Amino acid sequence: MAVFLAALMVASSLTAPASALPACPQIFGHGGYPTGANPWERDQVRQPNNPTAIRQYKAWGASGVEADLQLTKDGIKAVMWHNTSTWGLTGTKKNITDIWWATGDTALKGRTIDRGPFKGETVHTFREWLAAMQTSGMVGLVEIKPETRQSLLSSDASIRSRAWAEVLDPVKERYRSQEIILYSHDSALAAELRKQVSAAGLTQVLSGGPVWPEVTKWEEPPPSWTLNENAWKAALQSGAKRVATDYTPQFSAWLKGKCQ
Structure with a gap:
């Protein structure tokens, strides 16, 4: 019984973080303009x-x-x-x-x-x-x-x-x-x-x-997507249901594991 309870606690600890993740927002792609x-x-x-x-x-x-x-x-x-x-x-x-x-x-x-x-x-x-x-x-x-x-x-x-x-x-x-x-x-x-x-x-x-959280001013070649990471975090934490971005593939990849 002790072994079973221990295993159950481990399983619960592994699933708890996923259940606490916020809902993933829909991504609205936007083409950056200088x-x-x-x-x-x-x-x-x-x-x-x-x-x-x-x-x-x-x-x-x-x-x-x-x-x-x-x-x-x-x-x-x-x-x-x-x-x-x-x-x-x-x-x-x-x-x-x-x-x-x-x-x-x-x-x-x-x-x-x-x-x-x-x-x-x-x-x-x-x-x-x-x-x-x-x-x-x-x-x-x-x-x-x-x-x-x-x-x-x-x-x-x-x-x-x-x-x-x-x-x-x-x-x-x-x-x-x-x-x-x-x-x-x-x-x-x-x-x-x-x-x-x-x-x-x-x-x-x-x-x-959607909301438009990004802080970068677009240029060619594009600035690093990492400049927007804090803004993305804030939008996700605020419960934004739709987020517009100039960095569609990067934002989509960044969301993985952070929402469900």
Whole structure:
């Protein structure tokens, strides 16, 4: 009996730490973007704005990604791209808001990424991106970029209406079957977004986003992930359910043994 009790105590001591571990947060992958002067010149186009990147982030351990919505001239097409201009793409450099999606000699459609890990991928429409996200079973956190003010806040009602339809119609088509979260860092856009989604009965797409604990300023080549370790610990200890990171594979590996 004494031997049995001793063995039971040892077994309990081995399982106790695991039972005390916090729940693992869902990881939201984000492509790091350089800071400082002329950051686009160093940008390696790591953003998960295309199906190849989505699949890569999922393989690294992400449950969702943060991606970037832009609008072409006069709100004609919602597309997934992060830079103000076509820098990082083949073809003549132009601001996204100055070109059409599929017409003209500077059209955006068909251009491909010319650098970085996803070189060769094309620019995708918002609808195409949402379809790829659903296929991969990923949660989509979509930043409506400040440049979209040209159309979404246009003084021309027809442009404004068309632009918001480009943003919200794809969401209306899919929000019941996949989780989509919309936001903007631009205060005027954020306010209008709240107004538009409320009118459309889509207020749920404004909630559920991750925390962003990292303290590094991204650069190319990337700074060491270890600079964020204390911030990651704090997020885990606080019970964060979703955490966004520029270091998806490193964060996924770091979590092992620290949560369940």
